[in-house]
Amino acid sequence: MKLVINKNELAAAIQIVVRAVPSKTTMPILECILIDASSDQIKLIANDMELGIETVVEGVIEERGIVAIDAGIFSNLVRKLPDADVRISTNVDHISIVCENARFNIVGRDGSDFAYLPEIERREGIVLSQLSLRDMITKTIFSISQNESNKMMTGELLEIHGDTLRVVALDGHRISIRKLELPEVYPDRKVIIPGKTLNEINKILNGSADKQVSIFFTDKHVLFEIDQSLVVSRLIEGDYFRIDQMLSTDYETRIRINRQEFLNCIDRATLLVKEDDKKPIILLIKDGSMELRMNTTLGSMNEVISIEKSGSDLNIGFNPKFLIDALRAISDEEVTIYLLSQKAPCFIRNDVEEKSEDSTEKQEYCYLILPVNFISID
Amino acid sequence: MKLVINKNELAAAIQIVVRAVPSKTTMPILECILIDASSDQIKLIANDMELGIETVVEGVIEERGIVAIDAGIFSNLVRKLPDADVRISTNVDHISIVCENARFNIVGRDGSDFAYLPEIERREGIVLSQLSLRDMITKTIFSISQNESNKMMTGELLEIHGDTLRVVALDGHRISIRKLELPEVYPDRKVIIPGKTLNEINKILNGSADKQVSIFFTDKHVLFEIDQSLVVSRLIEGDYFRIDQMLSTDYETRIRINRQEFLNCIDRATLLVKEDDKKPIILLIKDGSMELRMNTTLGSMNEVISIEKSGSDLNIGFNPKFLIDALRAISDEEVTIYLLSQKAPCFIRNDVEEKSEDSTEKQEYCYLILPVNFISID
Numbered sequence: 147m148k149l150v151i152n153k154n155e156l157a158a159a160i161q162i163v164v165r166a167v168p169s170k171t172t173m174p175i176l177e178c179i180l181i182d183a184s185s186d187q188i189k190l191i192a193n194d195m196e197l198g199i200e201t202v203v204e205g206v207i208e209e210r211g212i213v214a215i216d217a218g219i220f221s222n223l224v225r226k227l228p229d230a231d232v233r234i235s236t237n238v239d240h241i242s243i244v245c246e247n248a249r250f251n252i253v254g255r256d257g258s259d260f261a262y263l264p265e266i267e268r269r270e271g272i273v274l275s276q277l278s279l280r281d282m283i284t285k286t287i288f289s290i291s292q293n294e295s296n297k298m299m300t301g302e303l304l305e306i307h308g309d310t311l312r313v314v315a316l317d318g319h320r321i322s323i324r325k326l327e328l329p330e331v332y333p334d335r336k337v338i339i340p341g342k343t344l345n346e347i348n349k350i351l352n353g354s355a356d357k358q359v360s361i362f363f364t365d366k367h368v369l370f371e372i373d374q375s376l377v378v379s380r381l382i383e384g385d386y387f388r389i390d391q392m393l394s395t396d397y398e399t400r401i402r403i404n405r406q407e408f409l410n411c412i413d414r415a416t417l418l419v420k421e422d423d424k425k426p427i428i429l430l431i432k433d434g435s436m437e438l439r440m441n442t443t444l445g446s447m448n449e450v451i452s453i454e455k456s457g458s459d460l461n462i463g464f465n466p467k468f469l470i471d472a473l474r475a476i477s478d479e480e481v482t483i484y485l486l487s488q489k490a491p492c493f494i495r496n497d498v499e500e501k502s503e504d505s506t507e508k509q510e511y512c513y514l515i516l517p518v519n520f521i522s523i524d
Numbered sequence: 525m526k527l528v529i530n531k532n533e534l535a536a537a538i539q540i541v542v543r544a545v546p547s548k549t550t551m552p553i554l555e556c557i558l559i560d561a562s563s564d565q566i567k568l569i570a571n572d573m574e575l576g577i578e579t580v581v582e583g584v585i586e587e588r589g590i591v592a593i594d595a596g597i598f599s600n601l602v603r604k605l606p607d608a609d610v611r612i613s614t615n616v617d618h619i620s621i622v623c624e625n626a627r628f629n630i631v632g633r634d635g636s637d638f639a640y641l642p643e644i645e646r647r648e649g650i651v652l653s654q655l656s657l658r659d660m661i662t663k664t665i666f667s668i669s670q671n672e673s674n675k676m677m678t679g680e681l682l683e684i685h686g687d688t689l690r691v692v693a694l695d696g697h698r699i700s701i702r703k704l705e706l707p708e709v710y711p712d713r714k715v716i717i718p719g720k721t722l723n724e725i726n727k728i729l730n731g732s733a734d735k736q737v738s739i740f741f742t743d744k745h746v747l748f749e750i751d752q753s754l755v756v757s758r759l760i761e762g763d764y765f766r767i768d769q770m771l772s773t774d775y776e777t778r779i780r781i782n783r784q785e786f787l788n789c790i791d792r793a794t795l796l797v798k799e800d801d802k803k804p805i806i807l808l809i810k811d812g813s814m815e816l817r818m819n820t821t822l823g824s825m826n827e828v829i830s831i832e833k834s835g836s837d838l839n840i841g842f843n844p845k846f847l848i849d850a851l852r853a854i855s856d857e858e859v860t861i862y863l864l865s866q867k868a869p870c871f872i873r874n875d876v877e878e879k880s881e882d883s884t885e886k887q888e889y890c891y892l893i894l895p896v897n898f899i900s901i902d
Contacts, residue, residue, distance in 0.1 A: 219822055226792045248792055252823035414604045445630035
C-alpha cells in the first residue's frame with residue numbers, strides 16, 4: 147500500500163473515526179484504525195462492535211492495500227506532523243509514515259482480522275439538518291439513565307410518525323421530549339439508540355443548518371450518513387415505555403418565569419447541597435411571586451423571584467439538578483411551567499401556538515419532572 | 525459584624541486567599557477563610573500552616589467583627605451571586621449573606637480558633653516587577669523534584685548577590701537557572717522556597733510589567749507583598765546544593781538550532797514512548813545537520829534538522845521530556861547548545877553579550893541536562 151494524503155485532511159478523518167475506538171478492550175485489533183485503500187477510495191474505519199464509523203479521506207492511491215494501525219499512535223502522530231503531505235506505505239509488518247523530514251516506522255497489524263461495519267441498505271431514510279439533530283440530542287440526552295440496570299433507559303427513543311420526528315429520553319424521574327417537523331412524510335418508525343452512539347454522533351455533526359444528515363434503519367441497526375462519514379450503531383432491543391399516557395395536559399397552576407433568573411437562583415441554592423445529598427429545592431408559588439428555599443446541614447437560603455401566575459397557590463419540592471438540566475436545555479427567555487399538585491409532575495413546555503424563541507428551528511419541547519416529598523416549610 | 529462589599533471585589537479577594545486553603549486537612553478550621561473586620565480594614569485570611577495569604581478588600585464596615593467561614597461554600601456562593609453589593613453579617617453561630625433577593629444563612633466558625641499569619645517585618649526587602657518574578661518562576665519550576673524524599677529538591681533556590689537575582693531549580697537530572705539584574709544592590713541572601721508556594725504565588729502575580737512585588741525575608745519565612753495581598757511561606761531549611769562547580773563553560777561542540785523546529789521534532793518522537801518507558805532521544809550531530817532518532821517497541825522514527833555547528837561531531841542521548849521542558853521555557857527563536865562529550869551534561873544558554881529575545885526583560889538563562897546512556901546507533 148502506498149498513499150499520499152494531506153496532513154490536515156488525514157487528521158480530520160482520524161478524529162472522526164477514532165470516536166468508535168474503545169478505550170478498553172480485550173481485542174487489540176479493535177484499538178486500531180483500519181486504512182482500507184483496496185478500491186478507488188481511501189477509507190478509515192473503526193469499530194467497537196456496538197458502534198462503527200467509516201469515513202472517506204481524499205488522497206492519492208499509488209498502490210492499493212489494507213492495513214490496521216494503533217489508533218492512539220496514529221492519531222497523535224498525524225496531529226503532530228508538519229502541515230504537508232503525508233506518505234503512508236507498508237513494508238512487511240511495518241507502516242512507514244513520512245512527512246517532510248520526519249520518518250516514522252510503526253508496527254502495523256494485518257487488516258484481515260478487522261471487523262468491518264455491517265452492510266446497511268441506504269433507502270427509506272429520513273433527512274434533516276445536522277444542526278437540528280444535534281440540537282435535539284443535546285437538549286434531551288442529559289435525561290437518560292447512567293445506570294445500566296435498565297438498558298432501555300440508557301438510550302433515547304427516536305420516533306417518526308407522519309412528518310414528525312420525536313426524541314425522548316427518560317430515567318424514571320423525568321422525561322425530556324423534543325419534536326421537530328420534517329419536510330416530508332416518512333413511514334412510521336420507533337427505534338431506541340444507545341446514549342453512547344448519540345454522544346459520539348453529536349461530536350461528528352458539525353452543527354450547520356445547511357448541511358444534512360440522513361438516517362437509515364434496519365431491525366437491529368441505525369446508520370447515520372454525515373458528510374463523508376457513515377456511523378453504524380446497534381439498536382437497543384425492546385418496546386420503549388409508553389410515555390403518552392404520562393403526558394397529561396391538566397394543570398391547576400401555570401407560571402411564566404424568566405428562565406435565566408430562575409436558573410441562577412437554583413444554581414446558587416445547590417451550593418448548600420453536598421454531593422450525595424438529595425435535598426429538594428422548595429418552591430412556594432403565590433400570586434406574582436415565587437419563593438425558593440433550600441435547607442441543609444451547611445445552611446439555608448431563600449430568594450423571591452417575580453412570576454406571572456394563573457391558578458392556585460402551590461408549595462412543591464424538586465430535585466434541583468433536574469430543574470437546572472431542563473432550564474439549561476431551553477433557550478427561550480421566559481418559560482411556562484404547568485403544575486397540578488404536590489405529588490404530580492410539573493411540565494415545562496412551549497405552547498404549540500407560541501413561537502419558540504429557540505435560536506435553531508421551531509422545535510416543540512416538553513420537560514416532565516417528578517416532584518420530591520418534603521417535610522415542613524414553616 | 526456587619527459588612528457591605530461589592531460582589532466582584534469580594535469574589536476577586538476570595539480567589540486570592542483560597543489558594544492557601546488546604547484541600548485535605550484534619551483541622552476543619554484550616555478549611556475556612558477568616559473575615560477579619562476588627563479594625564478599619566476588611567481582611568480575608570487563609571492559612572494552611574505552610575503557606576498563608578492575607579488580602580484587603582474594599583467595603584463598608586457597619587459593625588466590626590471576626591468570623592471564619594467554610595472556604596469552599598463561601599467562594600462558590602459569592603461567585604454565583606448577582607453583580608451587586610453583598611451584605612455579610614453574623615448572628616449567633618450563623619453568617620447571613622444577602623445580595624439583592626438572595627438570602628443565605630451559612631454555619632460560621634469562631635474566628636478565635638484561627639491561626640493568623642506570622643508577623644514579618646517589612647524592611648530590607650527586594651523589589652521587582654510582577655512580570656519578571658512570574659517569568660522566572662514559570663521558566664524554572666518544572667525542574668523541581670516531585671519526589672518528597674529530598675525535601676530541598678522540591679523547592680527553588682532564590683539567591684540575591686549584589687544586584688543580581690538568581691533562581692535555581694534542580695531534580696538530580698537537570699538544573700534550570702534564570703538570572704535577572706535588579707535595579708539596585710541588595711544584601712546577599714539565599715533561601716529555598718517550597719515549590720507549592722511558588723506555584724500559588726504565580727497565580728496571584730498578575731503578570732504586568734508596571735506592577736511591583738516586594739519580597740521580605742526572615743530566617744524561617746519569606747513574605748511576598750503583591751498589590752493588596754500578603755503571602756507568607758515557610759522556607760525549606762538547609763544549605764542548597766553547590767551548583768556553581770557543575771556549571772562548566774568548557775565545550776567541544778556548539779550548535780545553533782531553530783528552537784520550535786527542534787521542539788516539534790522531539791515532541792513527535794515522544795509519541796513512540798509509552799508512559800513509564802525511559803527511551804532516550806538520540807542526537808547525531810554533524811556539520812550542518814543533526815539527525816534525531818527514537819526506537820521503541822511501538823516503532824522507530826528519524827528526522828534530520830539543519831543546524832549551525834562548530835567543533836566536533838557527537839552522538840548523544842537525552843530524556844526527551846527534559847529537552848522539551850527547557851525548550852518550551854525559552855522564547856528565543858534560536859537556541860545555542862554547548863556539549864562536551866557523551867557523558868557530560870549539555871547546556872542550553874544565552875550568551876551574556878547576546879541580547880535575549882525574551883519578550884519580557886533581559887534574563888540570562890542556563891538549562892543543564894544530563895545525557896542518558898544508549899546502546900547502539902547502527
